[in-house]
Amino acid sequence: MSFSPCPDPVPGNAESVDAIETLIVPRAVDLGGMEVRRALPSTKRQMVGPFIFFDQMGPAEFLTDQGIDVRPHPHINLATVTYLFDGEIRHRDSLGTDIAIQPGAVNWMMAGRGIVHSERTSEDRRQNGQKLFGIQTWVALPEDAEERDPAFKHHGVSDLPIISDHGVEARLIAGEWMGASSPLQTASETLYADVQLQSGRSAPIDANFEERALYTIGGNIEIAGQSFGPNQLLVLRPGDPITVKATEDARFMLFGGSPMGGPRYIWWNFVSSRAERIAQAKEEWRQGRFTTVPGDEDDFIPLPENSGKPRRATGGVVYP
Structure with missing residues (x-):
């Protein structure tokens, strides 16, 4: 699909240009009862570190008997990371996993050579309706990890470290930051955190990671004299530490890590370093050769169909 043009940092503001390498305003798409904002992949940027796909889900409010029903679908050569601010999603996959993800917890599903999963609202949640708000990302795998056996790991809300320091409160989802370390084992160097700042407070973003970005969730932040509101992806210029200041209570996702060794191809739900691997996966799904999801086989x-060839990750994504 195509993406809306993305504005550059403010012309004439040298500090802003020095701090922000790319600014992306995601395009909003209505998927039927829930709005999704897709920030990656973009025509402006392929990946940030290993992150190749970044979706904001909601916020949405479902009435009684409503919810999400993402039917079983396949992935290869990537890991999915689901993180919620509000609501609940029932995850089931072809490994036999059946678990509800709730706010502050994290689901890490490594597709490896191939996995199938579904994401639905449980019957219990449908009875009373629910809100849903969260982030789903895809992380590209190093070439030597792309064809590993699929795996799934859930870390509950109490498993992930909380950083609390002078008006900064952050839950560290992956990697190391501000002296804390997440238990989530990733396939490459990865940073991922949910950061909340009180108005007037600041958070340092050091240069330990080669590629870094912020995605603004709520409130207003300031970087090098430039102000940014919600629903913007700010790719930070590498090499220099920066400071993020909240001009009102604010929340953002901090993410990045080491870049992949080369570009990735992306088509529908498939990501790979090899276009021919995606072609193979397409044929396997068409012929029903992926393993099914227990309890969700039907x-x-x-x-x-007719959605083109696999492209390098510059925006050639088909919504499921």
């Missing part, structure tokens, strides 16, 4: 998302 439903699936068909392979999109």
